[in-house]
Amino acid sequence: xxxxxxxxxxxxxxxxxxxxxxxxxxxxxxxxxxxxxxxxxxxxxxxxxxxxxxxxxxxxxxxxxxxxxxxxxxxxxxxxxxxxxxxxxxxxxxxxxxxxxxxxxxxxxxxxxxxxxxxxxxxxxxxxxxxxxxxxxxxxxxxxxxxxxxxxxxxx
Amino acid sequence: xxxxxxxxxxxxxxxxxxxxxxxxxxxxxxxxxxxxxxxxxxxxxxxxxxxxxxxxxxxxxxxxxxxxxxxxxxxxxxxxxxxxxxxxxxxxxxxxxxxxxxxxxxxxxxxxxxxxxxxxxxxxxxxxxxxxxxxxxxxxxxxxxxxxxxxxxxxxxxx
Numbered sequence: 001x002x003x004x005x006x007x008x009x010x011x012x013x014x015x016x017x018x019x020x021x022x023x024x025x026x027x028x029x030x031x032x033x034x035x036x037x038x039x040x041x042x043x044x045x046x047x048x049x050x051x052x053x054x055x056x057x058x059x060x061x062x063x064x065x066x067x068x069x070x071x072x073x074x075x076x077x078x079x080x081x082x083x084x085x086x087x088x089x090x091x092x093x094x095x096x097x098x099x100x101x102x103x104x105x106x107x108x109x110x111x112x113x114x115x116x117x118x119x120x121x122x123x124x125x126x127x128x129x130x131x132x133x134x135x136x137x138x139x140x141x142x143x144x145x146x147x148x149x150x151x152x153x154x155x156x
Numbered sequence: 157x158x159x160x161x162x163x164x165x166x167x168x169x170x171x172x173x174x175x176x177x178x179x180x181x182x183x184x185x186x187x188x189x190x191x192x193x194x195x196x197x198x199x200x201x202x203x204x205x206x207x208x209x210x211x212x213x214x215x216x217x218x219x220x221x222x223x224x225x226x227x228x229x230x231x232x233x234x235x236x237x238x239x240x241x242x243x244x245x246x247x248x249x250x251x252x253x254x255x256x257x258x259x260x261x262x263x264x265x266x267x268x269x270x271x272x273x274x275x276x277x278x279x280x281x282x283x284x285x286x287x288x289x290x291x292x293x294x295x296x297x298x299x300x301x302x303x304x305x306x307x308x309x310x311x312x313x314x315x
Binding site: 018022025026029032033036037039040043044046047050054057058062063064066067099118119155156 | 173174177181184185188189191192195196199202203206259260261265307310312313314315
């Protein structure tokens with residue numbers, strides 16, 4: 001058996017180094033992309049909940065009857081972002097679900113005080129959620145739901 | 157005659173490998189950084205602009221309730237946007253339309269009663285920091301709208 005040269009040994013060491021550093025680099029880079037997507041989605045969900053709450057706050061008991069279905073509530077509403085119901089249609093038209101896939105967005109609108117009157121100090125609570133499935137499932141877990149909640153006083 | 161080749165350093169047979177990976181991953185990383193940081197800052201700016209529009213519309217409606225002229229109400233709204241909300245670069249007048257030009261409280265919808273309502277439309281410039289490296293225009297603009305009015309002697313934010 002021929003003894004391995006020093007040069008061949010060095011090449012092997014380099015290959016091992018390259019394999020380790022490349023996989024570490026790829027893992028870090030793809031992990032950053034994965035987490036970046038999650039942070040971006042979380043931003044959009046938070047903003048969506050604020051915008052939906054802002055829209056719902058002006059759809060209190062004094063809202064004009066022919067405008068986006070008139071007053072909203074006081075029965076809780078739950079539906080998907082791509083539903084043709086009044087609330088998802090109104091908020092989609094206002095661009096509140098920008099950056100999200102409406103089909104994957106769950107919207108829950110509730111009136112915690114049981115009323116929707118500005119004079120009585122009633123409030124509206126909006127929860128928006130969307131699933132996030134990491135590409136690196138083995139590292140970050142299989143699936144999460146990104147949720148955001150906003151509460152606003154009824155303005156009108 | 158054979159050309160003299162300098163001795164190869166171990167590893168120089170794959171000199172482009174890391175470079176190729178770097179080139180392939182940089183746009184993806186920049187895109188994520190851009191979406192996260194620029195997108196987040198843009199959402200913050202939109203929130204500030206919406207707050208400015210809400211306060212401008214409410215301030216104008218309070219002026220209308222107190223019997224001031226539409227011109228005075230517009231001037232008050234402008235002060236609220238540029239001074240009290242610290243947005244001196246918001247686009248120039250008209251900040252406030254009295255009556256509103258669109259929506260259920262416009263002149264076309266409710267006639268002369270619409271004179272009791274003020275519509276604020278605020279646009280604010282936003283400069284991106286990262287996402288323009290992927291070809292997106294760095295000069296963006298965020299816009300927010302709000303309508304407030306006087307109903308039964310009270311001021312409401314109505315749209």
